[in-house]
Amino acid sequence: MSVRRKTRKVIVGDKLHGFVGIGGDAPVALQTMTSTYTYDIDATVAQINALHRAGADLVRVAVPDKRDTAALKEILNQVRVPLIADVHFHFERALEAIEAGIHKIRLNPGNIKDRPKVEKVIAACRERKIPIRVGANEGGIVERQDKSQRAEEKAALEKDYRGHMTAIMVEKLEEYLRIFADNDFYDVVLSAKSVDPQIVLSAYSEISRRFDYPLHLGVTHAGPPETGRIRSVVALGALLAQGIGDTIRISYAADPVYEVEDGKELLQVLGLRLRTEPELIACPTCGRIEIDLISMMAEVRKRLAEIPVPVKVAVMGCVVNGPGEAEGSDVAVFAGKHRGVIYVQGEQVATVTEDQMLDRLFEEVRKFASKVERGEAQLRNQKVEIKPPDPIGELGSGWEKIRQEKGTPLPVLR
Numbered sequence: 001m002s003v004r005r006k007t008r009k010v011i012v013g014d015k016l017h018g019f020v021g022i023g024g025d026a027p028v029a030l031q032t033m034t035s036t037y038t039y040d041i042d043a044t045v046a047q048i049n050a051l052h053r054a055g056a057d058l059v060r061v062a063v064p065d066k067r068d069t070a071a072l073k074e075i076l077n078q079v080r081v082p083l084i085a086d087v088h089f090h091f092e093r094a095l096e097a098i099e100a101g102i103h104k105i106r107l108n109p110g111n112i113k114d115r116p117k118v119e120k121v122i123a124a125c126r127e128r129k130i131p132i133r134v135g136a137n138e139g140g141i142v143e144r145q146d147k148s149q150r151a152e153e154k155a156a157l158e159k160d161y162r163g164h165m166t167a168i169m170v171e172k173l174e175e176y177l178r179i180f181a182d183n184d185f186y187d188v189v190l191s192a193k194s195v196d197p198q199i200v201l202s203a204y205s206e207i208s209r210r211f212d213y214p215l216h217l218g219v220t221h222a223g224p225p226e227t228g229r230i231r232s233v234v235a236l237g238a239l240l241a242q243g244i245g246d247t248i249r250i251s252y253a254a255d256p257v258y259e260v261e262d263g264k265e266l267l268q269v270l271g272l273r274l275r276t277e278p279e280l281i282a283c284p285t286c287g288r289i290e291i292d293l294i295s296m297m298a299e300v301r302k303r304l305a306e307i308p309v310p311v312k313v314a315v316m317g318c319v320v321n322g323p324g325e326a327e328g329s330d331v332a333v334f335a336g337k338h339r340g341v342i343y344v345q346g347e348q349v350a351t352v353t354e355d356q357m358l359d360r361l362f363e364e365v366r367k368f369a370s371k372v373e374r375g376e377a378q379l380r381n382q383k384v385e386i387k388p389p390d391p392i393g394e395l396g397s398g399w400e401k402i403r404q405e406k407g408t409p410l411p412v413l414r
């Protein structure tokens with residue numbers, strides 16, 4: 001992982017809803033957006049609370065209509081996470097949301113273009129110390145009204161779509177930001193989303209070179225989780241690994257709780273967020289498998305959801321590669337010949353038959369989790385080494401090679 005890019009920092013929130021930093025020394029914040037009609041107060045509050053419980057640091061709501069901004073005050077009374085108002089076309093919605101106590105505004109340079117209107121929003125945000133995200137989405141910034149301009153843009157885009165689109169997004173941001181700089185307003189977060197991960201990568205790389213504002217990363221309109229997951233994670237993961245990005249939102253055409261779950265997992269595997277739930281590692285199975293590991297896995301996942309500490313559990317299909325691959329897990333089961341050997345932090349605690357495996361595994365997981373809660377055991381503190389049964393053979397072990405090379409570890413991706 002590269003060192004995080006240095007940016008300005010904005011603070012979102014208040015005493016009642018908590019404060020979340022974006023950029024600077026703040027950890028990468030995870031956000032999502034509700035899919036309810038904001039004017040439906042009960043449904044919106046229920047969804048915001050579910051998203052907050054799932055791990056969202058910030059939640060954005062759409063305010064297309066006056067009745068949506070009219071609902072904000074009551075929604076804010078009933079939730080305890082900072083909220084962002086997503087404003088398109090009507091700058092008045094931003095002013096109403098600010099009046100209602102919203103914590104951050106998102107403006108789209110593609111559809112709120114008039115300087116006096118933007119300046120009114122800036123003035124209101126300055127008064128309440130509210131940051132603004134300037135979000136130039138690919139779909140929202142191409143000229144749509146002027147026919148001749150549209151034809152000209154279309155012709156250019158046909159030649160090098162990605163290159164031109166990246167340039168348009170960056171230029172639009174630069175142009176819009178001049179209004180903010182002229183008004184001496186720097187509480188700004190930037191985004192430049194596209195459905196195309198390659199445009200996302202190039203746009204954010206360029207923006208990070210040009211500006212020191214914090215960045216909100218996202219791949220927009222990514223589709224359902226099944227297809228949107230890869231395009232989102234490949235772009236966001238690559239940027240975060242390069243130290244680019246201060247808040248993320250994964251967008252799915254599904255219950256937004258999936259956005260939060262996947263965003264959390266992405267930040268956790270990159271070491272950008274502390275893991276709070278159990279972690280499951282499992283072998284992909286192969287021709288050596290002698291139990292029904294795939295069905296067992298679904299049950300393990302379900303039962304792990306009830307375990308309150310971030311215990312690492314490994315479920316491996318055999319004793320050939322399993323032990324080596326499961327090293328570092330807190331509780332592990334290695335299956336073979338319709339039996340399973342269970343280890344707790346490297347110590348063998350039981351050998352059971354296939355039908356007893358799941359229950360015994362969870363007996364050990366629960367026992368271990370309780371010990372962690374009581375402070376009698378530590379996570380990832382393997383006391384006994386699990387020795388893989390494979391003979392080292394004439395090629396020797398990996399460690400042997402490292403010793404011969406004078407123990408120099410290779411650099412991790414920069």
Ligand code: SF4
Pocket residue numbers: 283284285286287288289316317318319320321322
């Ligand atoms: S742990 Fe064993 S069964 Fe599972 S993939 Fe590795 S070798 Fe195959």
